[in-house]
Amino acid sequence: MSLLDDVELIDHHCHGIVRMDLDRAGFESMLCEADGPGRWHGSLFDTHVGLGIRRWCAPLLGLPSLAPADDYLAARHQLGVDEVNRRLISSLPTRKFLIDTGFQPESLTSPSELAALAGGVGEEIVRLEQVAEHVATSTSAARFADDFRAELSRRCANAVGVKSVAAYRVGLRLDPARPTDGEVTDAAGRLLRAVESGAAARVADPVLTRFLIWSGADLGMPVQFHVGYGDADVDLADCDPLLLTPMIRALGELDVPVMLLHNYPFHRHAGYLAQVFDHVFVDVGLALHNVGPGAPGVLAELLELAPFGSVLFSSDAFGLPELYVVGTTVFQRSLAGYLEAGVADEAWTSEDARRFATGICRGNARRAYRLEDS
Amino acid sequence: MSLLDDVELIDHHCHGIVRMDLDRAGFESMLCEADGPGRWHGSLFDTHVGLGIRRWCAPLLGLPSLAPADDYLAARHQLGVDEVNRRLISSLPTRKFLIDTGFQPESLTSPSELAALAGGVGEEIVRLEQVAEHVATSTSAARFADDFRAELSRRCANAVGVKSVAAYRVGLRLDPARPTDGEVTDAAGRLLRAVESGAAARVADPVLTRFLIWSGADLGMPVQFHVGYGDADVDLADCDPLLLTPMIRALGELDVPVMLLHNYPFHRHAGYLAQVFDHVFVDVGLALHNVGPGAPGVLAELLELAPFGSVLFSSDAFGLPELYVVGTTVFQRSLAGYLEAGVADEAWTSEDARRFATGICRGNARRAYRLEDS
């Protein structure tokens, strides 16, 4: 039995799953951070996440572990998406899902739909840019700041945190200063003029990005940041969490928790920030199920400097229920292996290990997001 | 028996070897990326590459493994450079060598000479800067662009790729835009005026660097980039492959493969690029034989995000045949250990492992460089 066998999980950053059948190209395009299979690299099943699906999901569909990709996709098709979603999600030890609802919500399950499949509870994380882009369709530059704050407040009434994708829009080298009202009005004007001339509303402006972050923090909400690893749209060189140091320092004055998501390949940098800033929490979600045999090492590197009280679990699963299974399994195995090795090496006691496990799986998230009933 | 024992290799980035005897200082100066032994650190045999030579090359010269450096150099001198070159190179499992002929070609073996020692085939990689610096000695600023394109086309007729040492000249933070003809003429003028006033022709100008890269890509040639680890001439802070992201994105429009060479200590960054860009191929050549016991870990870190279809083998051996032996041996041991551990851990099947091994050793290079007969 593993140390974690009876420890329930809170998945503090994840997404809905798709409700429709996918062909092979569609499935491969959701496996990892590549847009999809191309002419040069061959099938994206020849990645660690592809192997993880063959390893851990195939048995849940009635196939042998490591069944070929073709067999897996055939079984998936035969069972149908609803049955596959049910089988995979109901296998999870997760009891609470903090779901980012800001990306493609219309094609994905809602927090309550997803949580119901697991017999758990879904909570919402509000994506700041999505709210701003919604507000931008029906306001003026002068009213933007107030309208955004009102809408964010309304949306956060039933949410447990907010999320910024500054990394995707302007990078993490953010001026920590609150923008003035005049600056926000000017920046909103530029956004609204772009919308009026037919562009999609897209917040990719440092002033608005900073305004969004401060508005979330002013509501007392924990603020999640996408950091590091993402798809080809991101300029990873601008996504080192160390670039966020001045903003982290500034947000410390409000004493709201800051969550650094993913972090790979800068996860040691994130661990450093978690040690020196008491309000910083960190995870290596998304990375773990993508790096395969490297997962125990990546988690261990995060845990080099990050205090045990600062580390969270997330799958960052998106679209495919398989990513929940693989992300959660790899996390559990990595953490259990790490903690058990420490007991065997006499680096800590089994009581310590149990305390660390409970904290990382659930307790730290409860404290950080004030989930008193979890 | 190892998984790789009967897998032939394509070494997609390597150099010629010296044809003359070397004294101890000369030999040590070619061991690693230090200029040579100095007053502070002692003998450069006390590095991993020095230890690798004592370990794997000494037996090929009739000495016990890990014979002292003095004994090794004495045996090397006694056998003579031709016999040493023959013994070491003929021991390689490599059947095709893609040789960068652009650095000190006059003092090194040609591709066919080197390949003949191994009973294999040599192909040429054309170094862009070397061609430009040759052209610069006999053209005008106005004719430079056309003359360079003509000469490059001529040189590439029998080559399989081109290489940029932008990292050594201007760093990798390259504007991806094609320079205009006027910009190239201006930059060529500056270069030619420097040559006229007695300087050696040396392309160290961002405009020319970008022009060279685009010219190679326009010919449909795979483009290799020196990335990361090099000697004291490089400013390693400017050699992170993430800095090349905009150029990689732009070259993607031509669908020519981009090869990121070496990459250490930024090899995880390179693995990320290989995952999100289908036309990117990566290796950890040069690094592997320098990092010694760290080699399996470095290769494993590259393989965290890089799809199995995106990874290549190179030794980056230069000058000393020993570097071929150590680089190839360390690579084979590291890859075999990685793949066999995955089979033992049930992360993949032995059929998967065999497919990955064949791809990384040979198949990916065949596809990327269109080496149909390999």
Place this chain on the structure above:
Amino acid sequence: MSLLDDVELIDHHCHGIVRMDLDRAGFESMLCEADGPGRWHGSLFDTHVGLGIRRWCAPLLGLPSLAPADDYLAARHQLGVDEVNRRLISSLPTRKFLIDTGFQPESLTSPSELAALAGGVGEEIVRLEQVAEHVATSTSAARFADDFRAELSRRCANAVGVKSVAAYRVGLRLDPARPTDGEVTDAAGRLLRAVESGAAARVADPVLTRFLIWSGADLGMPVQFHVGYGDADVDLADCDPLLLTPMIRALGELDVPVMLLHNYPFHRHAGYLAQVFDHVFVDVGLALHNVGPGAPGVLAELLELAPFGSVLFSSDAFGLPELYVVGTTVFQRSLAGYLEAGVADEAWTSEDARRFATGICRGNARRAYRLEDS
């Protein structure tokens, strides 16, 4: 028995320890680089350094290994600070301590006091900024340069090296050029005017920082640099040792050794610099006792490129004698494990391992700091 059991150590970068009793909050605030325990992360004993103290120091106070933190603090209080300091410091295998006396010297033991507890010898490292800030209280802008040089020369007469905390003040992206006298006078004027208007003297100016470094090097003193890992005052993004490359190149002309301290999480970058620059020495002090089970891996990553002749030992212990015990123990275990694994794997001989061990523990520091009698 370990390879290192009878190898005496030189701790080339460390500090004095406190002479007064500490309450729990005071003790926790000195454990790691967090300012102290906060509301979010829980007790800082739940860090690797906290666990290391329970593991290795508890038995020295008569408690079982891994005794609870409360028991440890109670025993510490009962024995009293003098007895605790004596027990812990006298347990060290270190015979020479190179002590940075430039931070809070009045509240800490002097080099000779500390060394006496260990039955060893204390040497002084002079912190450049501390000397400058002392001089600034009693000079004029025009006399600053000469007065600083005179005072530094006086202080260095009985010291073995100097240290720069440029990382904390202006970051490591330093222009390598020597500032002119006029530039120094101007910068000193700015500093003195700030002091006159009531500010504490604090050198945080690139010109003065460069002047200090060159002044130390001109005296032929080895120059230590804080690099990487530190507390929340540091902007870690500006502390990558690669940013120091131009300054390292420039200092190479004077042939004074440059010591890169700590380096984590950029320790592979430091290893690269140690390979390509013969006058660069490196360590992973401070990091090792903070990263716990990660310590062997961190040391191994430093040793990937750093020649065996370039690596030093430091604890970077500050304030708590516990940090000496944990830092030294973790270093010895990590190095012994690394070298013994290499012997077992036939990567080097046991004679090689012994030579490397002696060099890293003592010989390299003797050579670099010219400690002929050590």
